[in-house]
Amino acid sequence: MVDSARTVASKITGTLFDKIWARHAVVQRDGGLRLLYIDLHLVHEASRPSFKALDDRKLTVRRPDRTFATPDHYVPTLGRELAIAANAYPYRDTVEALAANARATGITLFGLDDPRQGIVHVIGPELGLSQPGMVIVCGDSHTSTHGALGAFAFGVGNSEVEHALATQTLWQAKPRNMRVTLDGRLGPHVYAKDVILALIAKIGAAGGTGHVIEYAGDAVRAMSIESRLTVCNMSIEAGARAGMIAPDDTTLQYLNGRPFAPKGAQWDQAVSYWRTLPSDSDAAFDLEVSLDATELAPMVTWGTSPQDAAPISRSVPDPANEPSSERRTAMRRALDYMGLIPGTPLAGIAIDRVFIGSCTNSRIEDLRAAAKIVRGAKAIIPAAVVPGSTQVKRQAEAEGLDQIFIAAGFEWRSSGCSMCVGMNGDLVGPRQRCASTSNRNFVGRQGVDARTHLMSPAMAAAAAITGKLTDVRRMTPGGQ
Amino acid sequence: MEPFGRLDAVATPLLIANVDTDQIIPARFLARARADGFGDVLFHDLRFTRDGAARTDFALNDPKYGSPKILVAEANFGCGSSREHAVWALVDFGFRAVIAPSFGDIFRNNSYKNGLLAVSLPSARIAALQKLLRERPGVSIQIDLPAQRMFAPDGIVNDFSIDPFRKMLLIEGVEEINFTLGLRGRIAEFERAYESKFPWAAGWGNR
Numbered sequence: 233m234v235d236s237a238r239t240v241a242s243k244i245t246g247t248l249f250d251k252i253w254a255r256h257a258v259v260q261r262d263g264g265l266r267l268l269y270i271d272l273h274l275v276h277e278a279s280r281p282s283f284k285a286l287d288d289r290k291l292t293v294r295r296p297d298r299t300f301a302t303p304d305h306y307v308p309t310l311g312r313e314l315a316i317a318a319n320a321y322p323y324r325d326t327v328e329a330l331a332a333n334a335r336a337t338g339i340t341l342f343g344l345d346d347p348r349q350g351i352v353h354v355i356g357p358e359l360g361l362s363q364p365g366m367v368i369v370c371g372d373s374h375t376s377t378h379g380a381l382g383a384f385a386f387g388v389g390n391s392e393v394e395h396a397l398a399t400q401t402l403w404q405a406k407p408r409n410m411r412v413t414l415d416g417r418l419g420p421h422v423y424a425k426d427v428i429l430a431l432i433a434k435i436g437a438a439g440g441t442g443h444v445i446e447y448a449g450d451a452v453r454a455m456s457i458e459s460r461l462t463v464c465n466m467s468i469e470a471g472a473r474a475g476m477i478a479p480d481d482t483t484l485q486y487l488n489g490r491p492f493a494p495k496g497a498q499w500d501q502a503v504s505y506w507r508t509l510p511s512d513s514d515a516a517f518d519l520e521v522s523l524d525a526t527e528l529a530p531m532v533t534w535g536t537s538p539q540d541a542a543p544i545s546r547s548v549p550d551p552a553n554e555p556s557s558e559r560r561t562a563m564r565r566a567l568d569y570m571g572l573i574p575g576t577p578l579a580g581i582a583i584d585r586v587f588i589g590s591c592t593n594s595r596i597e598d599l600r601a602a603a604k605i606v607r608g609a610k611a612i613i614p615a616a617v618v619p620g621s622t623q624v625k626r627q628a629e630a631e632g633l634d635q636i637f638i639a640a641g642f643e644w645r646s647s648g649c650s651m652c653v654g655m656n657g658d659l660v661g662p663r664q665r666c667a668s669t670s671n672r673n674f675v676g677r678q679g680v681d682a683r684t685h686l687m688s689p690a691m692a693a694a695a696a697i698t699g700k701l702t703d704v705r706r707m708t709p710g711g712q
Numbered sequence: 713m714e715p716f717g718r719l720d721a722v723a724t725p726l727l728i729a730n731v732d733t734d735q736i737i738p739a740r741f742l743a744r745a746r747a748d749g750f751g752d753v754l755f756h757d758l759r760f761t762r763d764g765a766a767r768t769d770f771a772l773n774d775p776k777y778g779s780p781k782i783l784v785a786e787a788n789f790g791c792g793s794s795r796e797h798a799v800w801a802l803v804d805f806g807f808r809a810v811i812a813p814s815f816g817d818i819f820r821n822n823s824y825k826n827g828l829l830a831v832s833l834p835s836a837r838i839a840a841l842q843k844l845l846r847e848r849p850g851v852s853i854q855i856d857l858p859a860q861r862m863f864a865p866d867g868i869v870n871d872f873s874i875d876p877f878r879k880m881l882l883i884e885g886v887e888e889i890n891f892t893l894g895l896r897g898r899i900a901e902f903e904r905a906y907e908s909k910f911p912w913a914a915g916w917g918n919r
């Protein structure tokens with residue numbers, strides 16, 4: 233074991249990721265594993281087994297002040313207070329267990345009735361908890377989201393949640409560095425979601441395995457934090473350990489004044505440190521990929537892996553054209569599950585319902601983009617908007633977005649993971665086709681035999697109005 | 713955790729690439745307590761028809777494989793959701809090792825915590841093993857963790873790599889958390905240095 237408490241003070245170079253990694257190494261083992269210090273640990277109610285395990289060992293939470301909890305996965309999104317009060321909600325005890333565990337361990341809880349409640353990956357940035365230079369963990373794979381602020385943030389399983397609660401550290405092998413450069417300008421109605429789907433289609437669902445992806449280039453610099461969060465969110469769908477974006481003025485502007493962001497002299501001190509974090513110009517990346525933003529189009533998925541994505545102008549691909557026999561088999565299986573015939577134009581495929589929500593696309597910018605398409609039109613299929621947090625919901629209401637959605641026949645729900653994951657009662661029915669802004673089109677993800685097409689909020693809004701997959705660039709405001 | 717030494721057990725093939733943890737265990741079963749076990753719902757929607765009947769074309773339902781302890785799977789096994797229930801379901805079913813060309817990173821980390829060995833071998837070797845297991849269902853594979861070696865019935869021996877620390881914990885059956893708790897002094901020392909250098913990141917005051 234190498235002593236590294238002193239590395240905290242030494243000069244550190246390399247990529248954004250290398251710098252954060254080096255600063256957080258508590259202990260290093262032969263073979264390269266490091267005991268990594270955790271700045272921020274976010275917890276939700278599906279981490280219940282971790283609290284039980286901690287309890288069984290009679291251990292306490294080492295740093296309750298670095299740990300925050302909110303319920304999101306199992307919360308009811310329809311008439312929440314009523315459902316809970318009436319005891320009718322089947323997962324009530326799971327949600328209540330989180331509150332009890334938070335009380336018992338001294339962790340700050342943003343409970344169901346707290347205005348700060350929301351999907352854990354939406355509220356971390358929103359509250360200013362997720363900051364540049366941090367190591368952030370959560371018992372959820374989409375923790376990669378927080379990398380948009382310049383943090384190294386990754387998802388862990390229940391045992392690692394328990395380990396982080398008890399020790400504020402985790403043993404990790406160092407991932408490799410990968411850089412994705414996005415130059416050029418995104419065209420109208422091409423969003424962060426299209427960027428990340430295009431990247432995953434290009435490199436594959438395992439294209440980033442064992443790597444941390446840093447997103448760079450003009451088009452990334454031009455993105456808002458909301459958009460960056462969407463890109464980093466789905467890094468895990470490319471298999472990457474994390475996604476990251478170097479902090480810049482956009483990051484500082486976003487963080488300044490948020491409730492948990494540093495204030496006064498500490499803010500200045502933090503900013504001068506954060507300015508040292510971006511990758512050195514001569515830093516080495518193990519893998520480089522580039523994408524031309526100008527060439528990207530609105531994307532939709534047609535299969536059961538996020539890599540099965542194509543521009544909306546294309547048709548359902550034909551497995552017969554695939555050179556690899558394994559790929560042919562996988563595609564046939566996916567198309568069979570999805571009920572799609574090769575050669576069918578993607579635009580025009582009939583949709584049964586629409587879900588706008590999830591940690592990928594439920595922030596205010598996403599709701600604004602969808603509302604723009606919906607304004608003055610009517611959804612002709614069941615459609616729901618589930619804001620990512622209670623704060624997003626309140627802000628959307630202040631901007632009148634809720635009225636636009638409601639007037640168009642959308643359900644306007646309370647925040648939570650909802651229909652992203654078939655575990656809380658919000659389900660897509662068997663063989664129903666859902667246009668969804670979430671992140672996973674896995675078999676059964678939204679319900680048994682549910683068929684998921686992933687896309688941006690604007691594309692999902694267009695699908696609600698036309699009842700089919702539609703190129704949002706062809707929509708006139710307020711109608712077909 | 714049961715110590716992992718040498719394993720001599722029946723292996724079964726799983727011929728699907730990119731098996732995500734939603735397929736290993738669908739989300740609707742996750743609210744169960746750990747003590748109730750998850751073996752019965754392993755690969756639930758692949759193993760059973762919608763009426764609950766066992767699918768005869770799914771290897772885990774094929775009696776010719778008896779009670780397998782080794783799964784030979786395809787690339788990117790265990791990608792997707794971080795749910796450790798995927799590993800719990802495999803372990804509860806009886807599996808002690810999964811051999812595949814590659815794994816989801818979180819799945820691999822979760823597997824170490826539960827005494828499940830994840831072995832990576834080149835795709836061509838996996839394809840040959842799967843073919844062999846389909847042609848001769850019920851044959852065994854031997855995995856020698858201390859020697860980092862796998863012996864298959866076709867006579868081929870494969871070496872595999874594993875981090876030495878993780879290997880030591882698996883062989884001794886030591887849980888990582890118990891090891892780390894022994895380092896509390898080091899963690900405290902780090903915290904002091906770190907928090908004096910980065911005071912704004914020293915927690916949020918409800919300590």
Ligand code: SF4
Nearest residue numbers: 374590591649652653
């Ligand atoms: S919204 Fe979906 S992907 Fe995001 S944390 Fe919730 S369940 Fe996971």
